[in-house]
Amino acid sequence: AAAQALRDTGFAVPEGAPWTVRGDLAQDGRVRIDIGEPPAPDAHQRFFEFRPQVFYINREVELLWRFHPQYGDASSSWGYHCIHAAPEGFRATRPGSPGPTFHARYGAPIMTRRINDLPEIGNQPGHSRLRFALPSTTSHLHNAHTASESDGYPNDWLNPGEYWDHHYANFPSGHDDRERLSTLWYHDHRMDFTASNVYAGLDGFYFMFDQPGAGNGDMDDETQGWRLPSGDYDLPLIFHDLLFAQEIVARGEDEKETGRKPRRVGREQSTRWTFESAQDWSDAADPARGVLLADGTRKAITHVGLSAVADDAGKSADGYDPSPEVVFDGFNIDGVIGDRWSVNRRVQPLLKVKPRKYRLRLLNGGPSRFYDLFLHATGVSPGYRAAVFGPESKEKQSRPATQTSHQMLVVTGDGNFQPNPVLVNSVYLGVAQRVDVIVDFAAFGAGARVYLVNELEQENGRGPTERRIRQSDYATDQDFFDANAQVAFEVEAEPVEDESRFPLFFRDLPPVDLSEVRRERLWEFDYDGGLWTINGDIFDPNRVDAGIEQDSAEIWTFRNGGSGWHHPIHSHFTEFIILEQDGKPFSQGSIQSELTPPPAAEQAQAETRASDTGAAARFESAAAPDAEGAAAPPQPGASGFSTGQALREAFPAAPPEAREGLRRRIETLRRRDPEALRLESAPADDWRALAETYWETVLKPQQKARLALLHGPIADDDPRLIAIGEAALATLERFVGDDGAVDEAAVMDVLAPLMEGRPQDIRFRRHAHFAALAAFLPQVGLRQPMLPDPARFMGGPRRDVALLLPNTEVTVFMRWKDFMGRHVMHCHNVVHEDYAMMIRWDIVPRGKGFDTPRSSDSVAHLGRETESRRRKHIEVHPPGGAHKPDDS
Numbered sequence: 001a002a003a004q005a006l007r008d009t010g011f012a013v014p015e016g017a018p019w020t021v022r023g024d025l026a027q028d029g030r031v032r033i034d035i036g037e038p039p040a041p042d043a044h045q046r047f048f049e050f051r052p053q054v055f056y057i058n059r060e061v062e063l064l065w066r067f068h069p070q071y072g073d074a075s076s077s078w079g080y081h082c083i084h085a086a087p088e089g090f091r092a093t094r095p096g097s098p099g100p101t102f103h104a105r106y107g108a109p110i111m112t113r114r115i116n117d118l119p120e121i122g123n124q125p126g127h128s129r130l131r132f133a134l135p136s137t138t139s140h141l142h143n144a145h146t147a148s149e150s151d152g153y154p155n156d157w158l159n160p161g162e163y164w165d166h167h168y169a170n171f172p173s174g175h176d177d178r179e180r181l182s183t184l185w186y187h188d189h190r191m192d193f194t195a196s197n198v199y200a201g202l203d204g205f206y207f208m209f210d211q212p213g214a215g216n217g218d219m220d221d222e223t224q225g226w227r228l229p230s231g232d233y234d235l236p237l238i239f240h241d242l243l244f245a246q247e248i249v250a251r252g253e254d255e256k257e258t259g260r261k262p263r264r265v266g267r268e269q270s271t272r273w274t275f276e277s278a279q280d281w282s283d284a285a286d287p288a289r290g291v292l293l294a295d296g297t298r299k300a301i302t303h304v305g306l307s308a309v310a311d312d313a314g315k316s317a318d319g320y321d322p323s324p325e326v327v328f329d330g331f332n333i334d335g336v337i338g339d340r341w342s343v344n345r346r347v348q349p350l351l352k353v354k355p356r357k358y359r360l361r362l363l364n365g366g367p368s369r370f371y372d373l374f375l376h377a378t379g380v381s382p383g384y385r386a387a388v389f390g391p392e393s394k395e396k397q398s399r400p401a402t403q404t405s406h407q408m409l410v411v412t413g414d415g416n417f418q419p420n421p422v423l424v425n426s427v428y429l430g431v432a433q434r435v436d437v438i439v440d441f442a443a444f445g446a447g448a449r450v451y452l453v454n455e456l457e458q459e460n461g462r463g464p465t466e467r468r469i470r471q472s473d474y475a476t477d478q479d480f481f482d483a484n485a486q487v488a489f490e491v492e493a494e495p496v497e498d499e500s501r502f503p504l505f506f507r508d509l510p511p512v513d514l515s516e517v518r519r520e521r522l523w524e525f526d527y528d529g530g531l532w533t534i535n536g537d538i539f540d541p542n543r544v545d546a547g548i549e550q551d552s553a554e555i556w557t558f559r560n561g562g563s564g565w566h567h568p569i570h571s572h573f574t575e576f577i578i579l580e581q582d583g584k585p586f587s588q589g590s591i592q593s594e595l596t597p598p599p600a601a602e603q604a605q606a607e608t609r610a611s612d613t614g615a616a617a618r619f620e621s622a623a624a625p626d627a628e629g630a631a632a633p634p635q636p637g638a639s640g641f642s643t644g645q646a647l648r649e650a651f652p653a654a655p656p657e658a659r660e661g662l663r664r665r666i667e668t669l670r671r672r673d674p675e676a677l678r679l680e681s682a683p684a685d686d687w688r689a690l691a692e693t694y695w696e697t698v699l700k701p702q703q704k705a706r707l708a709l710l711h712g713p714i715a716d717d718d719p720r721l722i723a724i725g726e727a728a729l730a731t732l733e734r735f736v737g738d739d740g741a742v743d744e745a746a747v748m749d750v751l752a753p754l755m756e757g758r759p760q761d762i763r764f765r766r767h768a769h770f771a772a773l774a775a776f777l778p779q780v781g782l783r784q785p786m787l788p789d790p791a792r793f794m795g796g797p798r799r800d801v802a803l804l805l806p807n808t809e810v811t812v813f814m815r816w817k818d819f820m821g822r823h824v825m826h827c828h829n830v831v832h833e834d835y836a837m838m839i840r841w842d843i844v845p846r847g848k849g850f851d852t853p854r855s856s857d858s859v860a861h862l863g864r865e866t867e868s869r870r871r872k873h874i875e876v877h878p879p880g881g882a883h884k885p886d887d888s
């Protein structure tokens with residue numbers, strides 16, 4: 001009857017949908033569950049415009065988990081048990097952590113009923129064995145375009161036995177296709193307990209794909225659209241560092257109660273294991289669990305992780321070896337650092353991979369550690385490095401292969417497709433950041449071991465030291481990998497089909513339109529008396545710190561008031577476009593972002609070239625894709641793009657204010673760093689020779705590697721390679737006068753067609769001129785043509801986490817569309833967040849915005865009563881029988 005009532009209001013309830021069914025779920029009869037009342041359409045903004053087409057029930061459960069073969073059978077963890085509710089019946093994933101990977105699609109809205117089935121806290125049997133976490137939960141889908149009431153607001157928490165409906169409308173902000181996102185993740189966001197609850201296991205991936213027939217795009221199918229590696233070859237990898245207890249007692253019970261002796265298996269006794277003895281988790285994972293496709297079906301995909309020993313803690317724990325429990329120091333306000341590396345909550349797993357391309361979705365799940373990930377390999381086939389990726393310097397060429405990292409092709413940063421793929425040496429991840437890379441394992445050859453190694457030193461929760469962990473500090477390469485690799489891949493011999501491609505273009509970023517800006521705000525992040533503050537205040541859900549007008553944009557500046565702290569800053573609901581860092585402009589063409597403090601040991605050396613280093617590091621990676629495009633225009637057959645159309649889409653006529661903005665940026669650059677646009681140290685008759693040297697030693701190997709990715713092995717005299725060099729040098733000649741100074745008029749002349757929307761007047765592909773400028777100008781002024789540090793990808797120009805390094809500032813542009821209501825901005829070192837480094841901001845009607853904090857009582861927006869959606873569900877009762885541990 002309830003379902004019929006819903007249908008009468010126009011809600012598309014499928015026949016036999018979950019809210020008409022009660023009884024056993026089709027999961028080997030384990031769980032009988034009553035899922036409560038149908039969802040209430042009027043509790044959701046724009047429900048009828050985005051009617052749910054796919055229904056899930058996601059239970060948060062406590063379970064037994066095997067972190068590592070040497071750590072015993074079953075530690076405690078929290079995770080998810082997800083059920084797809086279809087007219088033809090229920091299908092469930094096996095409980096596990098991370099939770100199931102959602103394969104969502106634009107155009108296919110989802111309704112997920114989240115049920116808190118966690119045990120109560122307490123010491124009695126059957127109560128939670130994770131003493132540090134709080135079984136009170138909310139769930140944030142980071143950084144989806146989701147209405148407030150479904151967004152997992154920190155105060156919208158549930159207690160055990162309650163449920164909450166999350167409506168994921170799955171449409172891009174403002175219906176602008178450039179706003180589309182890709183790799184998202186969901187995680188607990190409970191006020192004051194986010195760090196502990198995520199650490200306990202409450203997180204998972206949510207992928208967004210484009211709908212079939214959308215033309216170009218990310219289709220979840222490597223025969224369509226951009227043809228990225230898909231299905232089995234699209235691997236989610238979530239990084240958590242963990243700390244295990246030194247002493248454990250069987251299933252966390254007190255010795256007093258059980259009379260059993262504690263068994264020591266923790267940190268002191270278990271030495272770090274080695275990859276030589278690694279268990280292959282790819283074989284152990286149950287292929288029939290853990291992935292939810294957009295149409296609600298499950299597909300057999302082998303993922304590491306996602307597989308519990310048993311769920312419903314306390315009901316099925318007998319017979320297991322006592323195992324070390326993860327521990328969490330809830331009173332450490334700096335941040336929590338573990339000494340074991342887990343990927344998908346397996347400690348240093350080994351995965352067997354096919355000799356072909358993979359898309360690796362890298363996610364820093366926190367709570368507090370930063371990563372700088374490099375790809376290393378052992379047992380590589382001869383000829384691999386020269387033919388495919390190429391050493392980026394002669395210095396590296398002379399080192400043993402195992403001591404040279406291999407490049408990765410970045411496709412997304414924080415879920416945003418980059419305008420072009422970017423070839424990088426490392427991927428830097430602040431907490432909550434995601435970067436998707438493509439790695440071709442075929443290139444390494446059968447039997448090769450490929451390691452993803454974190455080389456960023458971090459000793460406490462305050463942030464990384466920025467010192468590189470050096471391979472040469474270890475007695476053997478294997479010691480280095482065992483100590484620092486997060487995950488290892490072993491390349492199998494048997495060839496498989498690989499229909500995936502490396503596209504030349506993805507989509508363009510949404511434009512910055514300063515005419516949309518209604519307000520500018522400054523947020524200063526600091527520390528005060530044991531709490532983390534924003535503008536001097538701690539989080540108060542009843543105080544609204546910013547009133548943002550619906551359908552407007554704002555410019556926010558994040559300022560780090562501390563000299564010893566790193567803060568990865570995240571704001572919900574909409575992406576940042578980074579305008580400036582420390583007052584220096586961030587151009588759309590530059591991919592590298594934050595200016596990284598040079599390693600301490602190299603500080604003195606760096607100071608002598610300080611004015612060049614920043615610019616060089618920023619622009620280095622931008623040069624790779626763009627300079628190549630200068631001579632090798634995109635092939636319509638390869639990418640599906642027509643060049644003219646891509647250019648028209650990329651450069652509509654820019655409004656006068658944008659043109660003015662660009663002019664201002666150039667002026668700012670000149671004012672702040674007068675050397676930036678000059679070649680002062682290059683004698684007029686030498687600059688061309690310096691440029692040629694730089695081409696030969698740095699850019700050419702990079703371009704060769706990039707061409708090789710696209711077209712196969714490339715010879716030194718390949719005409720395409722030569723053309724790139726000539727085009728870049730010609731561009732440089734056009735911009736640089738005989739005296740070595742930049743001809744600003746010439747630069748503006750080249751920029752004009754872009755700003756005025758006359759793409760047909762552009763001789764080279766977009767950004768080619770910028771790239772030549774950016775790559776060459778700083779370089780030819782350097783005495784040493786080598787970069788001090790390999791190019792590192794730190795997230796790109798559009799993202800949802802801004803890395804706020806000590807004593808720095810980041811200025812971003814954001815726009816808010818489509819929904820009203822309350823959200824938060826906070827530090828994503830989630831320990832800092834829990835110690836109050838968060839603000840509430842509300843989207844309010846036009847004309848009702850405000851600058852200074854107000855009481856929430858005085859803020860009118862939709863007036864929806866979120867309390868009304870917190871319902872008690874009737875009962876959940878596991879059948880009682882022990883659930884046998886599976887092979888994992």
Ligand SMILES: [Cu+2]
Binds near residue numbers: 827829833837
């Ligand atoms: Cu912080």
